[in-house]
Amino acid sequence: MPSARVAVVKCDTYDAPAVEEAVTRGLALLGGAAEFVRPGERIVLKPNLLVASGADKAVTTHPAVFSAVTRELAAAGAELSWGDSPGFGTTLGVGRKAGIAQAAEALGIPAADFEHGRVMSFPDGQLIKQFTIAEGVAAADGLVSLPKLKTHALTRMTGAVKNQFGCIPGLLKNEFHSRMPDIEHFSQMLVDLNRLIMPRLAVMDAIVAMQGNGPRNGDPRHVGVLLLSDDVVALDALGCRIMALDPTLVDTVVYGERWGLGSATDIELLGDELPVFEDYVVNRSRASTTGGRMSSPTVKRLVTPRPFIVAERCTKCGTCVEVCPVEPKAVDWPGGDRSVPPAYDYERCIRCYCCQEMCPERAIEVKVPVLGRIIRR
């Protein structure tokens, strides 16, 4: 028996009837919504609400997917709420821009508290023994994850496992970036977080995914499927396969399987054929932030991919400075001068790429220094 089951359902549009039909079919392939929620259970829906962005930009989970899943779970008797802790902005503000807040209002689904946190001990954590989780998640009986399939500068791809990072409220997320600057530990933390939350179900929105400079500033890519499973590792492994990306390059997948969160290799596919795009624009080199074990400042400066600002696109909004988790800031106004773009101090920069993730103008890109390119060959 395969240890993971994933429903793959073709869907080429966000038209509500088509998405509803696809979600209903996907859940039926897995045994129906009642397999995941029971009547009267408090279930929080967790879409990807990274930053304020319109649904057409492929940054956030599409409201049609949110609505279709909501209808199915409500019909199964679950008491639903929704929320996310965005990387920048408020849950309601970002939710409104994405169309999720309006969809929730139309269906009578209240917002959960993602502003305040509750400390939860996790003795089974391989790396982290205690998390502060959004109150709305801590108070719920279960969580249903609604990730968006996207590329990511730090983790190569972002999908079902990383979606739960938004269950950590506000600036506490930044602390993890500064405490765990290397990709391996950051990914291990994400796996532990998922082992604590254990999403009941994940429905990955890959109808229109993101490629290129993700997770915020990439380009929409029509993929045309929804993926459904209770195994977030399997979903991400399949997300990699869609991108023609080796899943062993993605530490959340590697440690997700190693630490028993799910299966990346033993997956039963139900439903339609999984599309694979050999030309998907994604970084297929091995991820490195601080250079792993080669973490001396000099090596880090010379080999790890670094963010840089494309001055012509920069509107000097200051978002990158605000979200940088390092103190003193690794990207800041040179001499306090706000009339020019911020500048980087690469010796301080931990390569978390929060600045690249949050820049609203696509003005920050990531490039591999020459020595890093040579080493990766």
Ligand code: SF4
């Ligand atoms: S976030 Fe982007 S646009 Fe805003 S100051 Fe930084 S680089 Fe410029």
Ligand code: SF4
């Ligand atoms: S400058 Fe950017 S990549 Fe470097 S630590 Fe700050 S937010 Fe992270």
